[in-house]
Amino acid sequence: MRAARVELNPHDLEAHLERARVALGEPGYQQLKAAVETLAYLTQLLENKDTTIQRLRQILFGPRTEKTSTVLKTEPDGVATAPEANPATAEGNGPLEKALPKAEPGPKSPGHGRNGATRYSGANKIPVRHESLTPGDACPECQKGKVYPHKTPALLVRLVGQAPIGGTVYELEKFRCNLCGELFTAEAPEGVGSEKYDETSASMIALLKYGSGLPFHRLERLQDSVGIPLPASTQWEIVAETAAGIEPAYQELIRQAAQGEVLHNDDTTMKVLALMPGSHQDLAETSEVVAPERSGVFTSGIVSTRQGRQIALFFTGRKHAGENLTDVLRRRATELGPPIQMCDALSRNLSKDFDAIVANCLAHARRQFVDVAQSFPQPCRYVLETLREVYTNDALAKEQGMSAQQRLRFHQERSGPLMDPFEKWLQEQLSERKVEPNSGLGTAISYMKNHWSKLTLFLRVAGAPLDNNICERALKKAILHRKGSLFYKTENGARVGDLFMSLIHTCQLGASNPFDYLTELQKHTEELAQRPQDWMPWNYRETLVRVGGSVDSG
Secondary structure, eight states, X not given: OOOOOOOOOHHHHHHHHHHHHHHHHHHHHHHHHXXXXXXHHHHHHHHSTTOOHHHHHHHHHOOOOOXXXXXXXXXXXXXXXXXXXXXXXXXXXXXXXXXXXOOOOOOOXXXXXXXXXXXXXXXXXXXXXXXXXXXXXXOTTTSSSBOOOOSSOOOOXXXXXXXXXXXXXXXXXXXXXXXXXXXXXXXXXXXXXXXXXXXXXXXXXXXXXXXXXXOXXXXXXXXXXXXXXXXXXXHHHHHHHHHHHSHHHHHHHHHHHHTOSEEEEEEEEOOBGGGSTTOXXXXXXXXXXXXXXXXXXXXXXXXXXXXXXXXXXXXXXXXXXXXXXXHHHTTSOTTSOOOEEEEXXXXXXXXXXXXXXXXXOHHHHHHHHXXXXXXXXXXXXXXXXXXXXXXXXXXXXXXXXXXXXXXXXXXXXXXXXXXXXXXXXHHXXXXXXXXXXXXXXXXXXXXXXXXXXXXXXXXXXXXXXXXXXXXXXXXXXHHHHHHHHOOBSSHHHHHHXXXXXXXXXXXXXXXXXXXXXXXXXXXXXXHHHHOGGGSSTTTHHHHHHHHTXXXXXX
16 A cells, blocks of 8 residues: 655754754754755655666766766777667667776876975965075085075975864953052954954855855864854854955956856756745745746856856856846847857756857767666767767867867867768668667767757857866855755855855866955955956956055965
């Protein structure tokens, strides 16, 4: 007999969990809460008809690498050729391991050893004079030459542990008159300031929460264990107040992103308790104008490339990625032509109000062949090795610093001869019934065939990217936050998170120091409000020099 399904809204579930906290204790409560959240997430996935068992395994246990050499279990012999129509391989009989030879272990990837001393750009630098020598002294060894300063000093690194948010207690000496009772307190040292939490405190909390996915309650426990308490509620008050002061920088990022030549966009699911079904906040009370029947909540990521710089933006709410892109493009200068937009083939990623030259993600199409490579080894070998050559060409273009036009001609000369027979092969698989259309391979072929023009835009339009990987990597910021903190409580909390994620990830894309950047924005809120364009991650240091502020070498 089938058990009846019990429906619980988020607030009822939270209430049950809170009652269990006393009986289970904090460690048991956290484990139970994680289990309940996982069950709810899996239930949501299983209700989606597009979720396959293989996809579910990837979500639960993590995706395996999609490198061609790993998927095919062999090293390449060169450019792939179209496989012959073999009934055994076309229908996927036999595992891939039997069809292909075993790969020899390759060389160990570089870059996984110890960090050099020059990598510690945020460390304090302390110059140490030689104990006996000065420039011009006679050489102690040969007694004939003279010593001079070497261009690079010897570097010695020493690391110490400390709390993320440090603290100093100033014990101000006090005197009291034994006759009148008047108190006399020492003055605070110069530079102490009037605020308990300075700008660096807000920067560190924002980096840990929105840059590294560390929830407020975990930071609270960490701080308490090192003797510097920092309640979760206080952390929120600090970042919320800080967000209000640096809002102009976020708005300027949006304005400049709208002028980009290439815009990538995508979205991922997110939880905002105030917007979830069954919450006390009615749908009509939300700040967004969306379809009344929509109940999903998403975080959209947009990465805009402009003049060689990359800007990352995040927006959380009921709007899809295409609707958020529309809001961004409303700030685009009218004299600019339509930008190149890179996304996957979902219609919700497209803007309905603004024109764009749309390109689809080649990596997304390729991934469908990766998923069925074990069942259809030979056809997938041809597809993956062909696309590998295309990606190799794109990497060469980047290494050689080609302009957009040079890169276009390079792809037309090198990738075009690969893609033309590839397109013909795709057509033949379905038209000549070499592949079952409803099979996994047939679905992958149909997807690539139906979106061929947008998938190969890089062969016709200068500057068109191959894939949307940069946006998918950006969305990992939101996914990391979702895994660590599970949800936002309110729309305002989500907006604060979007602001900090946008500023932090834009700094990281441009190799700027986000901690230093957030700190300087807080110190110069008045100048930021007047000229936000001078306080972007790529030019704020020059602005600091101009206004006479200090510049951190990190």
